[in-house]
Amino acid sequence: MSAVDTPTIIAAGLDDWRPLVHSLHARFRTGDFATGLEFVVDIGAAAEDANHHPDVKLTYTHVDITLTSHDTGAVTDRDLAMARTISDLAAERGLESDPGRVTALEIALNAVDADAIGPFWSAVLTGDTDAFDGEQVTDATGQVPLLWFQPTPPRDGVPAMCFHLDVWIPAGQLPARIEAGVAAGGRVVDDSESPSFVVLEDPEGNKACLCTVLERT
Incomplete structure (x- = not known):
């Protein structure tokens, strides 16, 4: 099955979900652990029926x-189909989504x-050099963020080692997040x-x- 592009995802009308880094993300507020656990059980059953399994994180207040x-x-x-199913399950339990809060973090x-x-870096982060695929280090267990390597020429013959964070957020949150960063003492560089x-x-x-899925190939 082939990938769908960002305009197709947006046109699908999945109001609970936001596309970030080649994936769909949602947060549903549950209010307590037991309610969240019951919701996760619902999701698990639907995933087994569809033979398509999401990554799920359960906390005390949300999933x-x-x-x-x-x-x-x-x-x-x-x-897209599984997202609709999960949204329907949430609606049946009266759970509200919080799409403005979804975030994905990568290190560059x-x-x-x-x-x-x-x-x-693969060995240090995961204990396994096979987690490096030539471009990035990916932890299959999800315990550490993805690390990708940005091609950078040396400066005056010296490698320019420098880390930065790629913070993926919903496109609609970009202006507010920039404003918050500047108000907190930062500045826009580019x-x-x-x-x-x-x-x-x-x-x-x-x-x-601050990264979004808009205007990307």
């Missing part, structure tokens, strides 16, 4: 859900030669690629990219 088709590395029609590291340093991403930095020059 976070991520949908993606791992065989394509993107969102497909299977994910400038690298002259990703192949040279990727296995090291907004030339907005709304795809906007670079901010804190008062000491540490940078973060």
Whole structure:
């Protein structure tokens, strides 16, 4: 099954869900652990029936859900269908979504030669060098964020090692998140690629990219 693009996802009318980093994300407020657990059981049964399984995180006050088709590395029609099913299950229990709160975090590291340093970071982060695929380190257990290597030429012959965070948020939240960052003492470094991403930095020059799925190939 082939991937669906961002306009198709938006047109699907999945009001509870937001696309972030090749996946769909939703948060449903449950109010207590027992209600959330019952909801997770509902989701599990539906996933088994569809043979398509989301990643689910249960906390005391809410349930976070991520949908993606791992065989394509993107969102497909299977994910859209499962998202609708999960929203219906939430509605049956009277649970409200909180789409403005969904977030995904990636770490980016400038690298002259990703192949040279990727296995090291894979081993340090996951204990397994096989978690590095040539471009990024992915923890299958979800305990640490994805680390990707940004191709960067050396400066004056010296590798320019520098980490920054890629914070993926719903596109509609971008202006408010920028405003909050600036109000908290930061500044906008580069907004030339907005709304795809906007670079901010804190008062000491540490940078973060606020990223959305809009205007990406």
